[in-house]
Amino acid sequence: MPELPFQQSIATPEPTLTPGFWAPRRIVMAAIAVVLVLWCAISLNWSWLAVERYQVLILRGIWTTSWLLVVTMVLGMLLAIPLGLAQAAGPWWIAAPARAFCGLIRGTPLLLQLWLLYYGFGSLFPSIPWIRESAIWPILRQAWPYAVLALTLSVAGYSGEVMRGAFKGVPYGQLEAAKAMGMPRFTVFRRIWLPQALQRVLPTLGGETVLTLKATPLVATITVVDIYAVSSRIRQDTFVVYEPLLLLAIVYMAIAGVIVLLFRWLESRVPVKTA
Amino acid sequence: MRWGESPPVGPARSIAVQIMTGGALLASTLDLLAFSPPGWGSALLAGLVKSVLIALGAFGLGLLIGIGGAYGKLYGGPVTRDLLAVYTTIVRAVPELVLILILYFALTSSINNLLLTLGFERIQISGFVAGIAVLGVVQGAYATEVLRGAILSVPSGQIEAARAMGMPPLMLAWRVTFPQMLAAAIPGLANLWLIATKDTALLAVVGYAELTLITRQAASTTKAFFTFFMAAGLLYLTISIFSTLLFSRLEAWARRGQVRPGSG
Numbered sequence: 001m002p003e004l005p006f007q008q009s010i011a012t013p014e015p016t017l018t019p020g021f022w023a024p025r026r027i028v029m030a031a032i033a034v035v036l037v038l039w040c041a042i043s044l045n046w047s048w049l050a051v052e053r054y055q056v057l058i059l060r061g062i063w064t065t066s067w068l069l070v071v072t073m074v075l076g077m078l079l080a081i082p083l084g085l086a087q088a089a090g091p092w093w094i095a096a097p098a099r100a101f102c103g104l105i106r107g108t109p110l111l112l113q114l115w116l117l118y119y120g121f122g123s124l125f126p127s128i129p130w131i132r133e134s135a136i137w138p139i140l141r142q143a144w145p146y147a148v149l150a151l152t153l154s155v156a157g158y159s160g161e162v163m164r165g166a167f168k169g170v171p172y173g174q175l176e177a178a179k180a181m182g183m184p185r186f187t188v189f190r191r192i193w194l195p196q197a198l199q200r201v202l203p204t205l206g207g208e209t210v211l212t213l214k215a216t217p218l219v220a221t222i223t224v225v226d227i228y229a230v231s232s233r234i235r236q237d238t239f240v241v242y243e244p245l246l247l248l249a250i251v252y253m254a255i256a257g258v259i260v261l262l263f264r265w266l267e268s269r270v271p272v273k274t275a
Numbered sequence: 276m277r278w279g280e281s282p283p284v285g286p287a288r289s290i291a292v293q294i295m296t297g298g299a300l301l302a303s304t305l306d307l308l309a310f311s312p313p314g315w316g317s318a319l320l321a322g323l324v325k326s327v328l329i330a331l332g333a334f335g336l337g338l339l340i341g342i343g344g345a346y347g348k349l350y351g352g353p354v355t356r357d358l359l360a361v362y363t364t365i366v367r368a369v370p371e372l373v374l375i376l377i378l379y380f381a382l383t384s385s386i387n388n389l390l391l392t393l394g395f396e397r398i399q400i401s402g403f404v405a406g407i408a409v410l411g412v413v414q415g416a417y418a419t420e421v422l423r424g425a426i427l428s429v430p431s432g433q434i435e436a437a438r439a440m441g442m443p444p445l446m447l448a449w450r451v452t453f454p455q456m457l458a459a460a461i462p463g464l465a466n467l468w469l470i471a472t473k474d475t476a477l478l479a480v481v482g483y484a485e486l487t488l489i490t491r492q493a494a495s496t497t498k499a500f501f502t503f504f505m506a507a508g509l510l511y512l513t514i515s516i517f518s519t520l521l522f523s524r525l526e527a528w529a530r531r532g533q534v535r536p537g538s539g
Contacts, residue, residue, distance in 0.1 A: 025354050106469075107515035108508045109476035112487055116504035119491075123500050214370040221480060228372065245377050249369045256368040 040246065048238050049247075057234075061227035062251060065216050068226065069255075072148055073209055076155025081194070083156060084163025098160065105157025111218050113154065118146040118222040147219035155212055162204050166197035199270050206263030210256050227251055307499055308506055315493040315503065322489035323510050329406045329478065329485065330471040336411025337467065341418025346448075348423050359419065366416035372477050378409040379481055402483035410474055414467060421463035425456040457529040465522035472514050486510065 048054055086098035105113070125131050125140055139145055170193055178188040217228035231244040308316045344363070347355045366374065382405060387397040429452055437451045479488035490507040494500045 023353070026357065029354070029357060103516075104508075104512065107512040109473040109487060109511060111476045111479060112490070112504060112508055112511065115487075115491060115494075116501070116508065119494060120500040120504060123498065210368065217370045217372045218477075218480075228370075241380055242377070245373060245380075248373050249365075249377065252370055252373060253365070253368045 044243050044246075045240050046243055048234055048240060048243070054230075054234055057225075057230045058227065058247075061225060061230035064224065065213075065226040065228075065251075066255070068144075068147065068151065068216055068219065068224075069209070069213050072151035072155055073212055075148070075152040076212075077159055077205075079152065079156035080159035080163050083160030084165075084167050084197075085189075087160070087164040088167035102157045102160045102164075105154055106161065110150065110154050110215055111221065114147070114150040114218055114222060117150050118143065121146065143219075143223045146222060147224045151212065151215065151219070154215065155208070158211070159205070159208055162201055162208065163197065166201040167193065169200055170196045202263065202267050202270065206260060206267075209259050209263070213252065213255055213259065307493075307497055307502055315489075315497070318489050318493065319486065319503075319506065319510065322484065322486035323514075325403070326472065326475040326485040326487075327514065329403065329410065329475045330468070332407035333410035333414050333474070334468050334471045336407060337414025337418045337471070338464075340411065340415025341422045344415060344419030345422035345426055348419065349426060363416045363419055366413055371410075371413055371474055372480060374413055375409050375477055375481060378412060379405055382408060402478065402481070406475070406478045406483055406485075410471060410478075413474065414471055417467055417470070418464070421467060422456070422460055425460035425463070426452060428459040429455045458526060458533065461522060461526040461529055465519065465526075468518055468522070469515055472511065472518070 083098045083102065086094045087102070090098065125137075131137060131140065174192055174196065175188060178192045183191070216226060220226055220229035220232065223229075228248060231248045234244045235241065306314055308314055308319070344359050348359050351359070383400045386400065390397055433451055433455065434447065437447045442450070475485050476487040478485050479491065482488070484492075486507055490503050494503040497503070
């Protein structure tokens with residue numbers, strides 16, 4: 001269907017860093033933003049930031065949030081690829097459980113899944129003697145394995161659905177051509193199918209990563225000390241209400257910005273053939 | 276293809292273990308979920324009703340903000356567009372939990388300050404209203420983007436024709452834009468509704484007694500963690516399955532008369 005040229009002028013309001021970006025109104029808005037930030041910096045109470053104990057805690061919290069994000073994204077994607085493949089190309093007895101798993105994860109709140117794993121297994125494991133005596137008990141007693149598990153399953157469920165679409169979107173002729181060349185099945189998957197699916201899914205994956213970042217503060221409810229838990233603790237210790245929350249928002253926005261830039265860079269590395 | 280993998284969790288197995296080790300029988304599980312007072316069934320359902328009401332309110336508020344935001348982004352002046360871009364960017368980058376805390380405290384204290392300066396008594400804002408307001412603001416940012424895309428999918432000739440006929444803007448929106456954008460907007464809105472129902476669980480963290488918090492209270496009182504969390508999960512799942520069915524019927528209705536759905 002031919003697009004009318006009028007639609008184009010409406011469809012491009014996205015502000016980018018082009019020469020036209022610093023229009024007079026933007027300079028005024030930036031000035032207002034700077035004044036707002038200065039007012040926040042001067043008139044609000046940031047004295048707790050100077051306490052060394054809190055500085056250490058904040059850095060450690062940011063570190064916990066970051067590794068939790070990276071580990072769960074990597075593990076979750078490793079699970080999502082077979083889940084997507086099972087739904088896109090598997091026989092029904094593999095596709096149906098995979099679809100049910102994705103539906104289950106996507107249909108219930110992450111907080112509920114997290115609490116089910118932590119409180120459920122946390123109350124179940126101590127009652128089983130051989131687990132208490134095993135070497136992994138000191139790890140199972142801590143909270144982070146449950147946080148990693150819950151977040152990983154969540155990423156797997158959401159990204160599995162995305163991967164399903166990506167695997168289906170690879171043109172069938174590509175796979176047929178590879179098959180016709182006599183490529184073994186796994187090589188077809190490794191060389192043709194997976195790379196093209198991943199390439200397709202890269203922009204969505206960036207969004208999924210930001211969504212996972214936004215899900216990480218939930219682990220604070222099961223006593224994992226991430227940046228959110230640190231901020232809550234500072235608020236309880238010092239009775240400062242807003243400032244730690246503002247710091248929290250800034251930290252998350254900064255990490256989200258890094259993720260967006262990282263994926264933009266990744267996307268630019270992918271060669272795109274434009275006709 | 277042999278590359279599929281079956282789901283790695285086995286909740287059914289863990290229940291079996293729990294039943295064997297704890298000596299709890301199916302009958303006692305049903306007792307726990309009974310509707311009469313020793314059972315927690317009615318409390319859970321009350322929590323479910325609260326969750327659904329908050330989700331409905333937040334979704335409705337988000338829809339209103341989204342319609343305003345989408346029109347502002349498409350037809351508003353440059354300053355309006357920039358401000359809306361700031362709003363959607365911030366809301367989509369900061370975790371809902373943090374936004375809920377910030378807005379919860381900021382909202383209540385600023386309303387109270389306003390009331391005090393106007394010479395009224397300070398009021399206690401109920402968790403219900405605050406939850407709807409906060410989740411509505413979050414939903415509004417996503418709805419803005421969904422509806423903006425949907426409005427763009429309406430052929431511009433249609434809107435131009437209506438303008439040429441001298442239709443006032445509101446009538447144009449009601450008669451031309453809305454009916455035609457509905458089909459494109461429904462999948463995105465269905466997704467938003469599901470997010471809204473799940474985001475109500477976050478209110479448990481600020482202490483509002485919706486389904487998830489009541490479930491946790493029931494579970495920690497009775498020590499039957501698997502029973503209650505899985506019962507609540509089932510309730511959430513029921514909502515999501517029913518709403519998915521409802522929205523797909525709604526989409527079929529909105530697409531009636533279209534030749535090839537989605538082929539644009």
